Each structure stands twice: as C-alpha cells, then as structure tokens.
Amino acid sequence: MRRTLGIETEYGITVDGVDSVDVVAESIALVRAYTEVVPPARDTEMKWDYSLEDPHLDARGFRVEELMQDFDEAKYFVQDLNRRLSFQEIKSDLVLSNGARFYNDHAHPEYSTPECKSLRDIIAQDKAGERIIEECVRRRNLQLAGRGVVKVFKNNTDFIGHSYGTHDNYLMDRRVPFETVIRGLTPFLVTRQLIAGAGKVGIETEEDANPGKFQISQRSDFFSVLVSIDTMNRRPIINTRDEPHANSEKYRRMHVIIGDANMSEVAGALKLGTTSLVLDLLEEDACPMNIELADPIAALKSLSRDPTLRTPVVLTGGRTISPIDLQREYLAAAEKRLRGHGADVDWVLATWRQVLDDLERDVWSCRDRLDWVAKWWLLTTFVEAEGVKWDDPWLQSLDLEYHNVRRDEGLFAELVREGTVQRFVTDEQIRQAIRQPPPDTRAYFRGRCVEKFAKQMTSVQWDELAFGVEPGEAVVQLLNVFDDATVQIYNAAVDNAPDVATLLRSVKHERR
Amino acid sequence: MPDRIQRPTGPAPWEKKEVDEGGPRRPDATTPDTKELLKKMRRVDPNQARRYRQRTGE
Numbered sequence: 001m002r003r004t005l006g007i008e009t010e011y012g013i014t015v016d017g018v019d020s021v022d023v024v025a026e027s028i029a030l031v032r033a034y035t036e037v038v039p040p041a042r043d044t045e046m047k048w049d050y051s052l053e054d055p056h057l058d059a060r061g062f063r064v065e066e067l068m069q070d071f072d073e074a075k076y077f078v079q080d081l082n083r084r085l086s087f088q089e090i091k092s093d094l095v096l097s098n099g100a101r102f103y104n105d106h107a108h109p110e111y112s113t114p115e116c117k118s119l120r121d122i123i124a125q126d127k128a129g130e131r132i133i134e135e136c137v138r139r140r141n142l143q144l145a146g147r148g149v150v151k152v153f154k155n156n157t158d159f160i161g162h163s164y165g166t167h168d169n170y171l172m173d174r175r176v177p178f179e180t181v182i183r184g185l186t187p188f189l190v191t192r193q194l195i196a197g198a199g200k201v202g203i204e205t206e207e208d209a210n211p212g213k214f215q216i217s218q219r220s221d222f223f224s225v226l227v228s229i230d231t232m233n234r235r236p237i238i239n240t241r242d243e244p245h246a247n248s249e250k251y252r253r254m255h256v257i258i259g260d261a262n263m264s265e266v267a268g269a270l271k272l273g274t275t276s277l278v279l280d281l282l283e284e285d286a287c288p289m290n291i292e293l294a295d296p297i298a299a300l301k302s303l304s305r306d307p308t309l310r311t312p313v314v315l316t317g318g319r320t321i322s323p324i325d326l327q328r329e330y331l332a333a334a335e336k337r338l339r340g341h342g343a344d345v346d347w348v349l350a351t352w353r354q355v356l357d358d359l360e361r362d363v364w365s366c367r368d369r370l371d372w373v374a375k376w377w378l379l380t381t382f383v384e385a386e387g388v389k390w391d392d393p394w395l396q397s398l399d400l401e402y403h404n405v406r407r408d409e410g411l412f413a414e415l416v417r418e419g420t421v422q423r424f425v426t427d428e429q430i431r432q433a434i435r436q437p438p439p440d441t442r443a444y445f446r447g448r449c450v451e452k453f454a455k456q457m458t459s460v461q462w463d464e465l466a467f468g469v470e471p472g473e474a475v476v477q478l479l480n481v482f483d484d485a486t487v488q489i490y491n492a493a494v495d496n497a498p499d500v501a502t503l504l505r506s507v508k509h510e511r512r
Numbered sequence: 513m514p515d516r517i518q519r520p521t522g523p524a525p526w527e528k529k530e531v532d533e534g535g536p537r538r539p540d541a542t543t544p545d546t547k548e549l550l551k552k553m554r555r556v557d558p559n560q561a562r563r564y565r566q567r568t569g570e
Contacts, residue, residue, distance in 0.1 A: 010569045016560070023567060072568065107567035151560075159561055164569025231570040257570065381546050382553050396561035398553055414552050 001344035003276045004115045004171035004441060004482055005122045007268075009261055010108035010164040011133060011152050011405070018148040023107040024080065024090070026140075026150060030109050031092045031102060033139040034132060038435075041094045041102075043454035048093035048103065049461045057242040058229045059178050059252065069232035076106065095460045097435055097451040098128060099443030108164050109133060109152065114443030115171075115462075119269045119344045121438040124425045126268060128433035130154060134405045154261045155403035156218040159211075159396050161204045163222040165231065166261040170254040170276055171246060171482065173283045181254070182227055182238050184287040188278050188330050189237055189258055190300045191313065191323045193217040195355055196271035198260035199372030201379065201390070201399045203305065212391030213305060214379065216372045218260040220304035226296055231257055237296055245462035247479045254279060263403060263412040265424035266369040270355065273348035277334045286337045288329045292316040307376055309359060324360050331356065368422050374415060375402050439491070442481040448494040449503075456500045466512075467500050474500075474509045 013030060015021045035042035056064050080090055093103040099114030111129030116122035133152055140150045157163050197216035203209055204221045215221075228236035237258055244253045256275065262268035281287035293299050294314040302311050303323050312320035331352050338345050351369075358365045367377040379395055388394055404410035407417075415421045437447030449457060449465055458473055459466040466473045481490050490507055497503035 012564070012566050014564050014566075016557075016563075021565070023565075069570075076567075106569055108569050153564075158564050158566040160565070162566045162568045164566060167570070232568055378549065378553070382550065385546070385550050386554075392558075393562055394556070394558035397556050397558055400561050400564060401553075401556045411549075411552065411556075414549060418548065 001119065001273065001276055001342055001348070002117050002484075003279065004117055005272055005276065006113050006115050006169040007122065007126050007272070008110060008112040008165070008167045008169070009126070009129060009154060010105055010110045010166070011154055012158065012164065012403075013107075013109060013150065013152050015144075015148040015150050024104070025083070027104040027107050027109050028085075028090060028092050029143070030133070030136045030140050030150065030152070031094065031104050033136040033143070034094060034096075034102060036139055037135060038097060040450045040454040041096050044093075044095040044450055044457060044460060046088040046091070046093055047095070047457060047460050048091065048101070049459040049464065049466070050087075050091075052461045052464060053243060055231075055241055055243065056229070059240040059242040060227075061178075064229055067232075068230045068234060072232060095446065095450050096132075097437070097447050098125065098433055099437035099441075099447035099450075100125065100129065101462075102129075102132065106164075109136070114437050114447060115441040116438045116443070117440050118438070119273050119347070120425060120429065121433070122272055123265050123269050124429040124433040125438065126262075127265065127425060127430040130405050131430060131434055134407065137406060151409075152405050153400055153403040154263065154405055155198065155400065156261055157200065157204065157222075159200075159202055159204065159400075163219060163235075165219075165257055166259050168256045168259050168272055168275065170256070170279055171244070172252050172254050172279050174244075174248070174250055174252045176252075176282050178240070178252075180287075180289075181282060183292075184282050184289055185254075185278060186226065186237055186296050187288075187291040187293055187313075187326055188275070189256065190293060190296050191303065191326050192258075192271065192274065193220065193260070193300075193304055193372075194309070194323055194327060194359060195274065195352070195370060196259060196262060196267055197304065197370075197372040198262060198267075198403075199375035199399070201395045210391075211393075211396070212389065214307055214376055214390065215304045216307050217300075217304040219258060220300050223258060223300055224297060237300065246482065250480075251482075260371070261403065262371055263410075264369060264371045264374065264421060266351070266422050267371050269424045270348065270351060270369075273344065274330070274334075274352055277338055277345065277348060278330055280338055280341075281330070281333055284337060286333055288333050291321075291326065291329060294318070307363070307372065309363065324356050327352075327356055368420060371402075371412075374412070374421060375399065378402065378411060378415075440484065440487060442478045442487060442490060444487070445476075445478065445481070445490045445494050448491070452494070452497075453500050453503070467504070469500065469504070469511070473512050474504050475512055476504075476507055476509045 101112040113125040200215045200218045202211045366373040402411040407413040437444040493506035
C-alpha cells in the first residue's frame, strides 16, 4: 500500500472541579503547553498559512458561496472578539518535528498526522498524537495547580448532540470521476462502521432520543445527506471539499468525515487500509458498482443501532443483504485484484476477512480488535456486575472514560495494560513517531525543516514552506512531492543542508 | 558544519528509558478476569458525561 494517508482528530476537552468551563480558552492553553516541550515547535507558532486554504471549493467542479458552518463561524468570531486575541492567537497553530500540525480548531485541540505511506507509520503517528496530548494535559494540570483538572477525550460526541470529527484522508487519482467515487464508495462507507465504529451509549437525534441504546458508531447520528461540502451541519456521507493540498490537476484528496476516533490500533489500521483498497479498486475500474442502497442515511443509522448485526441493508429494488455480506463484496473484489501487492495489502485482506468471519460467528470474539465490541463488552460486564440499567448516566460516563487519553485513567488503556486487545505498533514505534516524521513522504521534509530551521521559517502549509531570506521570502512548493524518487530528493536535501541557504540551493524555490 | 538540532528543555515521559509496555502480540483469549477492570470502572464519576459539554466541531 503506497497511498499517501493522513488522519485529523479533534479531541474533546473539559475541566473537572470548576463551575464553568471555557473550552476555547482551555483548548488554546492545552496546545500552547506543547511549546514547553519542544522548542522547534514554539518557533513554528502561528506560522500556518491560512491564505492557501479554501474550504468553499467543491469537488463537483464549482465553488460554493457559503458553507452552512459560516454562520456558526461568524457567531464564534463575535464571541471570540471578547478574548482580545487575534485569529492566529486563537488558532495557536504549531507544526511539529514529526511533520504533524497541532492547533485549536474552534474549541477542540486538533492533531493532524503527517502524511504517511504505510499503515504502521499512520497508526504510530495517530498514537503519537494521543501521547503528545496526554503530555499537554499533564503540563496544563501543573499550570492549574489544583484550580480544576483538565481531561481530554479522543471521542466524537458530548452525548447531547454536539459532534466533532475524526477525518481520514487519502490522496487519489483525480481522473476517477467524482460521480463514480460517490457510487462506489457509499455502500462501503455506510457499512465500514462494522470494523471501525467506536461504539456509543445513546441516540442523540431528537426523534429517536434514547439514552440507553448502545450503538456501533459514535457519528452515525450526525449524518443526514448523501453528498455535500459541509462538515459541521447536515453532514454528508461523501464530503466534497476540494482541497487536495497537492497538484489539483493530478490529485484529489478524499476527505472522509464519517469515521469515528479509534482507540484500537487494529481497528484504525483496518479503517485506513480497507478504505485505501476500495480507492485502489476505483482507480483500477474494479470496484463493485452494482450495489446501490435504497436509503444510505437510513441504512447508516439502522446498522449503527443494531449491534447484533441482524438488521439487513435494503438495496434499490427491495432486495436485502446483510451488512457483513455487503462488506464481503468489496473484500472479494480487493482479494481478486490486489492480493500480493505488498505486506500492508495482504495484512488488510487477511484481517478484514477474519474480522468479518468472526463478527458473523461470534461478535464478542472481536473485542480484542474492534473498539465498539470492546466497549460493548466492557459496559455489558459492568451492567451485569452492578445491576445498573442501560439508561443510567453512569454508562455514558464509562463510555467517555474509554477515550480518556490519560493512560493511568482511560478504560481502553486498561485493556491494553491487561493484554486483552491486539496491538498493531510497538510503544517504541509510537515514541519515535512523537519526534520523527515518516521517512518516505514530504512530511519528512517539513518535519526536518522544523527541527533544523524553524526560526527562519516564515509560513507553513501542507504543500508549501516559506523561509525568510532578505529582502523577502523563499518559497518551496511541495505540490508534486509524492512519488518515491521526488520525495527522496527533497528529504536528502534537508538532511544534508547545514543551513537554509544550502537547502535552497538544493531544491526548487521561488522568491517573493 | 553539524546540524543545529534543538533539544527539548523539559522532560517528557517519552524521553525516559522505560520498560516497553508491549508491542504487537496476541491477546489473552481466555475469559478475562474482570476484577481490576470493574474496580477501575467503579471509580469513574457517574456524572462526568452529564457535565461534559462541547462545541460542535467538524
């Protein structure tokens, strides 16, 4: 598997022991705590270049005038005027030596992994984000000195209708028509929660509000349309934001917003791996295209609300199929076309098959790999031992605690400690990922520039770095740095350069 | 000239030489002893989810 991958995760934050919590202020303080840890990160503070972003561009070939979230953004902007902080100070962007971006997104600390090309690297980087935030929590609590205790959760909901995202991103060939992507990907994404759902206690939509119902997915309640550019309101199964952060004539960034935040390393690797294989199939014109859901939104919700997996998916024309068999349609196509295409691909195919077989045979047998099953098993154990009902608020508190990033408190961390969940990466690989960028993507160039030249950097974006060079700036474009040979040239250049001037002699740049 | 690599000023846990908690491995497939897990779950504040209020994100 050599596709460029990335994960963006918005974390939830709260403070125990105080009367009210300003989540924006806490998110800012938490992110800034990291500048105490790694000086090069401090030197990148507030250098993220927002002028290169345009979330209004739509992959269907047009630019929308307004996003639904623009109204929320405007409201928050007015509220945030009272803080006497600039836009950049509120965002508090940092770029880390591992190539990641770490900042305050609205009211959530967000960790965006560097671009990775292997499943091992992307999971190690995702876990590195958890460790970085865990360390920020420790430092922030030292600052507070008993005036409240900050807690951070890698989840996607506050149980009363506010959701925040975990987005998985895939660089893909732009020649695949977007209509084909929609048709081929939708049934897969609707049923992907079987392997990648993080589990949730409660239904949050008003018409079906039920605090005692266990669901497979954290996010399924929050999706209401099939296709849209929006991400905060009327969320779509297929998001059309067209920001490739790459050469837009060659590449598309498939921005998948429907995923849950995974604690399980295996579930995370399966989520990224299976989705990448389906994109391979789309690019090779080998994706199953004869599966059409009668009502994708209804299927998404009904599947999530039946962890026994007995609810079938209704196809156009009235035929039904089990969600496991629907996933098997994609698995079969991938096995036929992609088997033998590398160790990652073969691991995904074998693990995907095993998990689907195990889910069909005995759902509980997947509690060592899948978040929703592990959480369901934990909560069921508690319900049986304590005699509490499923609508007891304690269950949602335990659900939340599953996602606590503090490893001395979190319930998922306890499962790891007890050895009852499978690992996909080692602790040593995670420790290295906290500092080191993946070696085989352009993130290495970015991360090493942060490590060596952060003070001279004037702005940063995924696809561009700028350095202060009198009398102006030198800009290094990374729009086409994806194939192995080009990546190697840039990465060797930064390794060999003792200073910015030498670096600029080795790579193409523009003066401005 | 050697690389001018800056180092962190404060200790972070990942800097310590610690015993690795583990890597990829098969789980214990037998029925787990739930005593410790239940003890940990009982310590969770039953009302923490009620107090947990977030802004909508993306």
